[in-house]
Amino acid sequence: MAILEKSRAQVLRSINSMMVLAYWQIGRDLVEFHQGGAHRAGYGDQLLEALSARLQERVGRGYSTTNLRYFRTFYLAYADRSPEIRHIESGESSRASSGASTGPEREFRHKERGVLQDLERALGHQGVLEGFSPMLGWSHYRLLMKLEHEAERRFYEIEAERGSWPVEHLERQIHTHLFARLLKSRDKHGVMDLATRGQVLERPADAIKHPFVLDFLDLPESELLRESDLERAILGKLSHFLLELGRGFAFVARQKRLSFEDEHFYVDLVFYNVILKCYLLIDLKLGKLAHQDVGQMDSYVRLFDAQGRTEGDGPTIGLILCAQKNEAVARYSILHEHEQLFAAKYVTYLPSVEELERELARDKRLLEARAPGVRAPKGQPRKRVGGGRATR
Numbered sequence: 001m002a003i004l005e006k007s008r009a010q011v012l013r014s015i016n017s018m019m020v021l022a023y024w025q026i027g028r029d030l031v032e033f034h035q036g037g038a039h040r041a042g043y044g045d046q047l048l049e050a051l052s053a054r055l056q057e058r059v060g061r062g063y064s065t066t067n068l069r070y071f072r073t074f075y076l077a078y079a080d081r082s083p084e085i086r087h088i089e090s091g092e093s094s095r096a097s098s099g100a101s102t103g104p105e106r107e108f109r110h111k112e113r114g115v116l117q118d119l120e121r122a123l124g125h126q127g128v129l130e131g132f133s134p135m136l137g138w139s140h141y142r143l144l145m146k147l148e149h150e151a152e153r154r155f156y157e158i159e160a161e162r163g164s165w166p167v168e169h170l171e172r173q174i175h176t177h178l179f180a181r182l183l184k185s186r187d188k189h190g191v192m193d194l195a196t197r198g199q200v201l202e203r204p205a206d207a208i209k210h211p212f213v214l215d216f217l218d219l220p221e222s223e224l225l226r227e228s229d230l231e232r233a234i235l236g237k238l239s240h241f242l243l244e245l246g247r248g249f250a251f252v253a254r255q256k257r258l259s260f261e262d263e264h265f266y267v268d269l270v271f272y273n274v275i276l277k278c279y280l281l282i283d284l285k286l287g288k289l290a291h292q293d294v295g296q297m298d299s300y301v302r303l304f305d306a307q308g309r310t311e312g313d314g315p316t317i318g319l320i321l322c323a324q325k326n327e328a329v330a331r332y333s334i335l336h337e338h339e340q341l342f343a344a345k346y347v348t349y350l351p352s353v354e355e356l357e358r359e360l361a362r363d364k365r366l367l368e369a370r371a372p373g374v375r376a377p378k379g380q381p382r383k384r385v386g387g388g389r390a391t392r
Contacts, residue, residue, distance in 0.1 A: 017137075024074055028079075031076060049065055051068060135160075154196065156178075199246065201276055204317045214241075248274045251269075255267070259307075278315060281316060281319065283320050293329075298338070301317075318340060
C-alpha cells in the first residue's frame with residue numbers, strides 16, 4: 001500500500017511539474033513572440049480571446065482568457081528561469097544545488113525602505129536560475145507570482161520547497177509577512193542569504209521573528225485575559241504555534257519546574273530545536289517588558305543549563321514573548337549583548353506592511369543608540385515558591 005501511495009504521489013508531482021512548465025512556456029510565447037517582448041500587447045485582449053478559443057476547442061477547459069493572463073504574468077515574474085523542471089536527489093529537500101550563489105561582494109543599504117530593491121539589483125547579477133521546483137504545483141506559483149519583489153519570491157519558493165508547505169501554509173506565511181519579519185533580525189549579509197538560501201538556522205538570533213503573529217489563537221478582546229489564558233490558547237493550537245515558531249522546533253513541556261535549594265520556578269513553555277540542537281524557554285507576558293522579566297529569564301536559562309542540558313546540547317535560548325517591548329529595557333539590560341536571551345513582541349492580529357516598517361525603524365533606532373560602556377543592569381527574578389503557580 002505504501003509503495004502504491006508513494007508512486008501515486010510521484011505521478012501527481014510529475015503531472016503538476018509539467019503543468020507548471022507548460023504554463024511558463026505558453027506565457028513566454030505570448031510575451032516574446034506575440035507581444036515582441038513587451039509587457040502588454042498593443043492590440044488589447046483580442047489575441048488572448050482568439051488563442052483561448054482555439055486552445056479550449058482543441059485541448060479542453062483550463063485555457064480561458066483569465067488563465068492566459070496568469071500564464072503571461074507567470075512568465076514575466078520568472079523570465080530569468082531556464083525552461084526545465086529541477087530534479088531533487090533522494091533525501092534532498094532544499095535548493096542547495098540550484099546554483100544560487102551566496103551573493104556578490106557589494107554593500108547593501110539596510111534601510112526600512114529600499115532593502116528589497118537593493119536585493120533585486122544584486123540578484124540580477126547572478127544569472128539564469130534553473131527551472132522550477134518539482135515540490136511545488138501551479139497553485140503555489142500562482143501565489144508566488146503575485147509578489148512584487150523578486151527577493152521575496154525567491155525566499156518563499158525556497159522555504160515552501162524545503163518545508164513541503166501546502167498552499168494554505170504558504171498563503172499564511174505570505175499574508176503574515178514572514179520575509180519582512182525575518183529581515184528585521186538580519187545584517188546586510190544575512191538579508192542576502194534570505195533571498196538565496198532561505199531561513200538558515202546557524203545561531204539563536206536566526207530563529208527569532210519580529211514580531212510573532214498569533215492571529216490563529218482567536219483570543220477575545222478582554223481586559224481580563226491572563227497569561228495562563230494565552231498559554232492554554234497556544235497549547236490548544238500547538239501545531240499552528242510550531243509553524244509560527246519556525247523550522248526545527250518540537251514541543252517539550254509546559255510549566256517546567258526548575259529548583260534551586262528550596263525554591264521552585266516554573267517556565268511557561270519549553271521547546272527543542274533539532275537544527276540548533278538546543279532548548280528554547282518561553283516566558284509569556286501580557287504587558288510591557290520590564291527589567292525583572294529579563295532578570296527572571298536569565299535565571300531560568302542558567303538553571304536550565306545546569307539541570308536540563310545533556311551532552312551534545314547547545315546553550316539554552318531564552319525568549320520573553322511580550323505584548324509590548326520596552327526600548328529602554330532592550331537597550332540597557334542584558335538583552336543588549338547576550339546572545340542567548342531575546343525579547344520579541346507578539347501580535348494577535350495580522351500586521352500591515354506599514355506597521356512592520358515602523359517596527360523595523362524602531363529596532364534600527366535601538367541598534368544605533370547602543371551606548372558603549374553602559375553596564376547592563378540585572379533584574380531580580382520573581383520567585384515562584386512551592387509547587388503552585390505564582391499569581392501573574
